[in-house]
Amino acid sequence: MTAYLVRHAKAGRRDEWDGPDRLRPISDAGHRQADGLVAVLAGRGIGRVLSSPYVRCVETVQPLADRLGLIVESHDALAEGADVDDAIALVAEAARANGVLCSHGDMIPAVLDELARADGLALAHDFPFAKGSAWVLDGPGRPFVSARYVEPPPS
Numbered sequence: 001m002t003a004y005l006v007r008h009a010k011a012g013r014r015d016e017w018d019g020p021d022r023l024r025p026i027s028d029a030g031h032r033q034a035d036g037l038v039a040v041l042a043g044r045g046i047g048r049v050l051s052s053p054y055v056r057c058v059e060t061v062q063p064l065a066d067r068l069g070l071i072v073e074s075h076d077a078l079a080e081g082a083d084v085d086d087a088i089a090l091v092a093e094a095a096r097a098n099g100v101l102c103s104h105g106d107m108i109p110a111v112l113d114e115l116a117r118a119d120g121l122a123l124a125h126d127f128p129f130a131k132g133s134a135w136v137l138d139g140p141g142r143p144f145v146s147a148r149y150v151e152p153p154p155s
Contacts, residue, residue: 002138003095004041005111006102009033009132010155011056021080026059029155033132034060036153038067040134046070047097050090052078057102060132064100078103084110092141105129112147119143 009030017024026034041064049065051057053074065072077086078101087103088111094101103111108129115121115137121144129135132152139145 001095001140002044002098002136003091003141003144004044004046004098004100005091005108005135005137006037006060006100007105007108007129007131007133008052008054008057008102009037009060009152011131022054024054024056026056030056030060030132033153033155034063036155037061037132037134038064040150040153041100042067045098046100048073048094048099049102050075050078050094050099051102052076052080052082052104052107054079054104057104061100061102075101078107080104080106082107084114087111088114088142091137095137095139095141095144100134105131108135115144115147121145121147123147 009026011026049070050073077090116123130152134150136148137144
């Protein structure tokens, strides 16, 4: 069982966006990254695609969901500032279906830090989590037994 924890693709700058931050989309470079994720993840037996309700997260995984004939399931547990324990519970649940979960730059390291602390998941102190990248978490859900980083697709 595997969970693919994806940080949303490149988005427009917060300080240049006039609308609500939840509606800020990915950029042209982000669309290229999202399309690249399809090539990286489509052949891995993905059974679910979950996302923060923020537009930039949904747009990151929508091409993958479309390719796989799945819907993008929106979950507040993956939103910016969400409760880390709720996010981890969702990651563990999604792993049973080889799920892809898209979240944010505050949540990805928080989830990984907690999995390292609570489950003993081996991670370097300064692990990467670039926009458009993924962490592959293998195991029965909890505890995860290994984690490996997948570089973001070219943008």
